[in-house]
Structure formats: C-alpha cells, structure tokens
Amino acid sequence: MRLFVVGGGGREHALAWKLKQSPRIEQLFCAPGNAGTAELGENVPIPPNDIPGLRRFAQENRIDLTVVGPDDPLAAGIVDEFETENLRIFGPTKAAARLESSKVFAKQVMRCAGVPTAMAGIFDEIRKACRFVEKLHYPIVVKADGLAAGKGVVIAPDAESARQALYDMLEHRRFGAAGARVLIEEFLNGWECSLHALVAGDHYQLLGTACDHKRLRDGNEGPNTGGMGAFSPAAAWDQNLEKQFDEKIMRPLLRGLRDEKLRFHGLLFPGLIIQDGAVRVLEFNCRFGDPETQVILPRLKGDLLPLLESTIDGQIETARIELDERPAVTVVMASAGYPGRIEAGKKISGLEEVAEMENVQVFHAGTRRENGDIVTSGGRVLAVTALGSSLPAARDIAYSAVEKIHFEGAHYRRDIALAALPAKLGETDVASRS
Numbered sequence: 001m002r003l004f005v006v007g008g009g010g011r012e013h014a015l016a017w018k019l020k021q022s023p024r025i026e027q028l029f030c031a032p033g034n035a036g037t038a039e040l041g042e043n044v045p046i047p048p049n050d051i052p053g054l055r056r057f058a059q060e061n062r063i064d065l066t067v068v069g070p071d072d073p074l075a076a077g078i079v080d081e082f083e084t085e086n087l088r089i090f091g092p093t094k095a096a097a098r099l100e101s102s103k104v105f106a107k108q109v110m111r112c113a114g115v116p117t118a119m120a121g122i123f124d125e126i127r128k129a130c131r132f133v134e135k136l137h138y139p140i141v142v143k144a145d146g147l148a149a150g151k152g153v154v155i156a157p158d159a160e161s162a163r164q165a166l167y168d169m170l171e172h173r174r175f176g177a178a179g180a181r182v183l184i185e186e187f188l189n190g191w192e193c194s195l196h197a198l199v200a201g202d203h204y205q206l207l208g209t210a211c212d213h214k215r216l217r218d219g220n221e222g223p224n225t226g227g228m229g230a231f232s233p234a235a236a237w238d239q240n241l242e243k244q245f246d247e248k249i250m251r252p253l254l255r256g257l258r259d260e261k262l263r264f265h266g267l268l269f270p271g272l273i274i275q276d277g278a279v280r281v282l283e284f285n286c287r288f289g290d291p292e293t294q295v296i297l298p299r300l301k302g303d304l305l306p307l308l309e310s311t312i313d314g315q316i317e318t319a320r321i322e323l324d325e326r327p328a329v330t331v332v333m334a335s336a337g338y339p340g341r342i343e344a345g346k347k348i349s350g351l352e353e354v355a356e357m358e359n360v361q362v363f364h365a366g367t368r369r370e371n372g373d374i375v376t377s378g379g380r381v382l383a384v385t386a387l388g389s390s391l392p393a394a395r396d397i398a399y400s401a402v403e404k405i406h407f408e409g410a411h412y413r414r415d416i417a418l419a420a421l422p423a424k425l426g427e428t429d430v431a432s433r434s
C-alpha cells in the first residue's frame with residue numbers, strides 16, 4: 001500500500017512512524033514532512049493547504065490512502081475534494097470539520113444535543129457584545145468563532161480586557177473573518193483532558209487520553225504555545241469519567257450530528273474540562289492532537305492502519321484497540337524565542353545516542369536535513385517520548401533522553417507530568433485506564 005501523510009510536524013512524524021510499522025505499507029510519502037519523516041519515506045514539497053496540489057500528487061503517484069494531520073486542510077475541504085476523485089482519505093468532510101472550524105457551530109450542536117459545555121452568548125455586533133459583558137462575573141472567556149492558529153481564545157480578568165478582546169476581534173478583525181463572530185463564555189475551573197476517539201458515523205471507540213501542557217514555562221506560566229509536552233493516560237481519568245464521556249457527550253453528540261445530517265468519519269479530539277467529577281466540553285478538534293499523538297501512539301499496541309480503514313468504512317465498532325498499560329511522557333524541545341520569532345538552522349546533536357535508548361522515541365517537528373546534518377527549522381523542534389513502568393519512571397527516562405540532545409537555544413519545560421504525580425495514578429493501577 002502507498003501511504004500519504006499530509007503535514008510536517010511532530011504529530012505527522014508520529015503518525016508516519018506508527019503507520020510505517022504496518023506490514024502492508026510499501027511506500028510512504030509526507031507533504032511537506034521533516035527530517036524525521038524523511039527517514040521513513042519520501043518528503044514531498046507541497047504545503048498542507050495546497051489541496052489541488054496534494055490531490056494531483058495522490059492521483060499521479062497512485063496513493064492508496066491519505067492521512068491528514070492539520071486542521072486547516074480539513075476545514076478547507078480536502079476530504080471532499082479527494083472523495084470526489086475517488087481517492088481514499090482519512091478525516092472528516094468540510095461540513096463535519098465545522099465542529100472545529102466554527103466554535104459557534106460546535107456550541108449550537110452541543111446545545112441542541114444537550115452536551116455539557118460552558119454557557120455562552122454569540123455576537124457579531126460590537127455594541128451588543130460590550131453591553132453583554134458589563135453584566136458578567138469575571139473572569140470570562142472571549143473566543144473567535146473560526147480557526148485562529150490557537151490564538152483566538154482570550155481569558156479576560158475584567159470588563160476592560162473583555163472589551164479590548166471584543167474590539168480586536170469584531171472591529172479590528174485581528175483574525176480576519178474567523179473573528180467576525182465571537183462567543184462570550186463563562187470561565188470554567190478544573191483540570192483539562194484531551195480525548196482521542198475514532199468516530200465512524202454512529203459509532204466510536206476511544207483511542208486514548210492525554211494531558212497537554214499549553215503554557216511555555218514551568219508552573220503553567222508564560223504565553224500559550226502549541227503544546228510543550230504531554231502525558232498519557234490522563235492520570236485522574238477513571239471509569240466514572242469515561243461513563244459520563246460516553247453517555248453525556250459522545251452518544252448525544254453523534255445523535256445530534258445525525259439529526260444535522262452530518263456523518264463524521266475521522267479522529268475526534270474533544271478537549272474536556274473536569275470540575276468536581278463533572279465533565280464538560282471546552283472545544284472539539286477534528287484531527288489528532290499535537291503533542292497528544294506523540295504520547296498516545298507509542299502506547300498503541302498493534303497496527304493503526306486497520307483502525308483508520310475501519311473508521312473510513314464505518315466499521316469501527318468491531319475493531320479492537322489495545323493500549324500498553326505503561327504510561328508515556330512527551331517533552332517538547334523548542335527553539336529560542338518560541339512561541340515568538342525564532343532563528344532556524346541550528347545543528348542538532350545527540351540524536352544517534354538517544355536512538356539507542358530503550359523505550360524512547362524522538363519525534364521530529366521543526367527539523368530539516370542540511371549538508372548531512374539535522375538542523376532546526378521551526379519553533380517546536382522535537383517531541384521526546386518515553387514509556388515507563390510508572391509515570392515518574394516515564395518522566396525520568398524522557399528527561400534523561402532530552403538531556404542528551406543539544407542545539408543552540410534549546411529550551412523545554414522541566415515539569416511535564418509533574419503535577420499529575422500526586423493524583424490518582426498509582427504504580428499498581430494503570431491497567432484500568434484508557
């Protein structure tokens with residue numbers, strides 16, 4: 001089988017790495033890929049948003065299956081375009097991907113279906129929005145409706161900052177059309193958890209749980225990033241939460257989508273917040289998470305390929321998903337300046353030594369080959385994942401690998417998975433978790 005992975009980050013390297021282990025994969029292409037995917041197959045210099053270019057490549061190279069990493073091509077309709085040409089592709093259609101590409105749409109679907117989520121007002125007019133925020137208790141959350149490269153959510157501590165965020169989005173169009181409508185949402189307290197589910201129409205199966213670390217610095221300080229590390233399973237996830245997730249979120253949601261005449265086939269990643277044992281949805285993503293993929297896939301036993309195929313074919317309910325009982329920890333190494341401006345082209349050393357380590361996998365994100373060396377080419381450079389007999393053991397192994405890798409200006413958080421340690425994850429009972 002000839003496989004095509006769209007995207008070039010750590011998530012796509014992890015997908016390519018896992019899928020390449022399938023005995024049925026003969027050739028693998030990645031667009032645009034990175035130095036990590038280049039070791040597994042062939043990188044193709046097509047940007048992920050060039051949908052006609054990707055489609056032509058798939059046709060000319062007799063691709064049997066395309067797997068899409070990032071959100072933008074899904075929101076722009078890559079799946080619809082490929083399916084029109086009878087090209088097999090993993091991911092939701094443009095209409096179904098609106099669960100991620102329009103927060104207003106997602107909120108409306110959740111409301112109709114009775115899925116627990118934050119209360120919100122929806123506005124496209126600055127005066128009405130400003131009047132609304134005067135009456136609220138603070139903090140509140142202001143969200144741009146559309147995709148805003150992870151920057152469209154503002155937690156406003158008072159009315160003045162709420163008004164500022166509203167003016168930025170509705171009047172000054174900071175996010176273009178993505179901010180032409182906003183949600184003004186109640187602030188929810190709790191711990192956050194990333195769920196990954198393979199969804200095929202009316203049925204789904206849980207692939208795994210993880211916790212991301214979005215802030216740049218230790219102790220959850222500093223600006224938001226694409227994600228500085230993760231661990232899986234989410235330490236405090238238990239049978240009760242999983243039951244609620246099934247009964248209150250997934251079943252009503254899939255019924256609600258059917259009522260809207262939408263069929264979702266792909267990976268659904270609900271971002272949840274859990275407060276006093278009650279689960280609510282913060283957002284839906286319609287693709288694998290980054291860095292969640294890098295921490296979940298190393299725990300997946302067996303072949304990912306048939307799971308993706310069953311999802312496309314609507315047969316996910318009979319598939320078997322088995323995860324390694326051992327937890328995993330992923331530490332992201334970033335370039336100096338990230339999440340702001342960075343300087344690329346720094347030589348990376350230590351990768352060969354880490355490749356010899358057991359239970360460690362290094363996923364490349366912003367890397368490329370240059371004159372025989374591997375050099376940095378982006379903000380998030382590497383995601384270093386380790387499996388261990390316990391969460392502390394996985395942490396120790398991941399950090400001992402990170403310490404062997406060097407590039408000028410490298411920085412990373414030192415507290416990935418640390419806050420989870422006093423939580424419920426004992427060394428003996430990881431087996432019951434997803």
Ligand code: AMP
Pocket residue numbers: 118141153185186187188189192214271282283
């Ligand atoms: P979203 O893109 O909706 O996931 O928002 C990004 C981040 O903003 C989330 O991961 C949360 O940390 C935070 N956030 C979003 N909505 C809320 C909310 N209603 N209450 C508290 N935090 C929120």
Ligand code: GLY
Pocket residue numbers: 212226227285288289290291292
């Ligand atoms: N880790 C969050 C995301 O992939 O959106």
